Amino acid sequence: MKDLASLYLGLMRISILEQLQYRVANYFYMIGMVTEPVVYLVVWTTIAHAQGGEVAGYTESQLAAYYIIWTLVRNMNIVFTPYGWEWRIRQGQLSDMLTRPIHPLHYDLGYFAGWKFVVILMWLPIAAVLTWLFKPALNPGWLEIGAFFLAIWGAYLVRSMWQWALGLISFWTTRVGAFFELYFTIELLLSGRLVPLALLPGWARQIADFLPFQYAFGFPIETLVGNMTPQQLITGLAMQVFWITFGLLVVLLVWKAAVRRYSAVGG
Amino acid sequence: MRLFTLGWHFFRVGAMNELQYRANFFVQLFQSLLALVTGLVGLALVFDHTTDLAGWSRPELLAVMGVHILMGGLIRATIQPNMERLMGDIQSGTLDFALTRPADAQMLISIREVRIWQFVDVLMGLVVLGYAANNLKGTVGILQVTAFIAALLIGAVMIYCFWLILTTGAFWVIRMEQVVELFQGLYQAGRWPVGIYPDWLRTGLTFLVPVAFAVTVPAEALSNRLNIETLLLAFGIMVGLLVFSRWFWKVGVRNYSGASA
Numbered sequence: 001m002k003d004l005a006s007l008y009l010g011l012m013r014i015s016i017l018e019q020l021q022y023r024v025a026n027y028f029y030m031i032g033m034v035t036e037p038v039v040y041l042v043v044w045t046t047i048a049h050a051q052g053g054e055v056a057g058y059t060e061s062q063l064a065a066y067y068i069i070w071t072l073v074r075n076m077n078i079v080f081t082p083y084g085w086e087w088r089i090r091q092g093q094l095s096d097m098l099t100r101p102i103h104p105l106h107y108d109l110g111y112f113a114g115w116k117f118v119v120i121l122m123w124l125p126i127a128a129v130l131t132w133l134f135k136p137a138l139n140p141g142w143l144e145i146g147a148f149f150l151a152i153w154g155a156y157l158v159r160s161m162w163q164w165a166l167g168l169i170s171f172w173t174t175r176v177g178a179f180f181e182l183y184f185t186i187e188l189l190l191s192g193r194l195v196p197l198a199l200l201p202g203w204a205r206q207i208a209d210f211l212p213f214q215y216a217f218g219f220p221i222e223t224l225v226g227n228m229t230p231q232q233l234i235t236g237l238a239m240q241v242f243w244i245t246f247g248l249l250v251v252l253l254v255w256k257a258a259v260r261r262y263s264a265v266g267g
Numbered sequence: 268m269r270l271f272t273l274g275w276h277f278f279r280v281g282a283m284n285e286l287q288y289r290a291n292f293f294v295q296l297f298q299s300l301l302a303l304v305t306g307l308v309g310l311a312l313v314f315d316h317t318t319d320l321a322g323w324s325r326p327e328l329l330a331v332m333g334v335h336i337l338m339g340g341l342i343r344a345t346i347q348p349n350m351e352r353l354m355g356d357i358q359s360g361t362l363d364f365a366l367t368r369p370a371d372a373q374m375l376i377s378i379r380e381v382r383i384w385q386f387v388d389v390l391m392g393l394v395v396l397g398y399a400a401n402n403l404k405g406t407v408g409i410l411q412v413t414a415f416i417a418a419l420l421i422g423a424v425m426i427y428c429f430w431l432i433l434t435t436g437a438f439w440v441i442r443m444e445q446v447v448e449l450f451q452g453l454y455q456a457g458r459w460p461v462g463i464y465p466d467w468l469r470t471g472l473t474f475l476v477p478v479a480f481a482v483t484v485p486a487e488a489l490s491n492r493l494n495i496e497t498l499l500l501a502f503g504i505m506v507g508l509l510v511f512s513r514w515f516w517k518v519g520v521r522n523y524s525g526a527s528a
Contacts, residue, residue, distance in 0.1 A: 025444070025445045026445075028445035028448065029445045031449060031452070032449035032450070032451060032452025032453065033448070033452055034452070035452040035453050035455055036452060036455055039455055042459075042463055042465070042468070043313060043320065043459055043463065046320060046321050047316055047317045050317055050321075051316070051317065055316050055317075056316065133465070175290075175294070177298075178294050178297045181298050181301050182301060185301045185304070189305070194308075194309065199315075200312070201315070
């Protein structure tokens, strides 16, 4: 356990130092990313404005708050991409990973967790500019802030697990691109990324409740924006734990089968 | 004239190369369909809550989406792959091979690559546009179509200049891969008419990143919202951008020291 903790600390330090070198690149990336929520925000505030200041219970300034917090949550749930697996397998990186005594999942979790600190630091000025531009309404209590802090790291873990599980499909087939795209499209629509879930029709929300996506997107945002009761906050966090555990189990199981298959191919 | 023969040869080689991977056509078709569905769902959600978006009706917004898809496909088929290769060449120093050829270097680096499967999006955009045009209130006559094609060409040239200027930055900054992300992010804003955005963003999307001219203006031409002044303004800015990007490229090349120097 102690060894593992120091491994994580080490990985995080490496990634922080590494990513701090590429500040311009990181900023370009973040600015490109900020356009997405700004577009959604403008579209929905235009609608809210035309409807007399509200759409599906969201006022203009609440929408602003939603999509500004969105930018942080989006940054938090950037994890190792499933597209990366094909590269790892082809480049032989995997053989290297397999010779180490620790499960490779730890390396990704540690590295990306460290990166998050750089991202949060760099996000602050962006958030300040967006706040100045769009005047969000945000007055969370301490309970909400505490829940939010837990929820963004929960979101990071939820998405890490499921993206990892998804990426492992690359062990069985090389034509994974189309499948990933489908996955990401469903995620976009049913996670609260495109629109707050409240704006979706009822049947779509029901489907979303059976999927992990909203716990990596909509839920952490709503902890700050949505005036949730303590009961709802705790339920949400518990659901995150559930999806993380479930995802972890899937990862461990699939990983075992994947490695067996890999060595079979490699001879 | 030489530009066209050279361009044709590069296109033929590029196309033959990609035609070896026919399955990619279906992958691309699938991805394009997914993107189309996402776009349509977005529109459906909007019109679930309202009847018009800042004065744009549903078929009009569909026309904007059609142009957005079409132009996006055109960019990814022709402009973006060339610029990505240029970035790579500058990084690794292999740009020497292009610079030493007996043709104009800017011309050469702009036509070397083509990704033909991306033209699926161009077709998809046309289908969406055709459907939208059928449902538009006003008539879409020969005049509108001419203005539309003109606006589309002007927009495409502007996007090319914009990409070239950004990519030329690689002569100084070297690590420019994120530019692709940056552009794709900003280009998303073109899915909706730029008129809905706040002033600062609209100005940015018009003059910094010419998304407005590339997408909104052609869509306006089709839906009878375009006046001749805007078209002339677009043409003027295009000429300005062409001159500037050419000059900037030359400065960049002078700054390039190559791999072996």
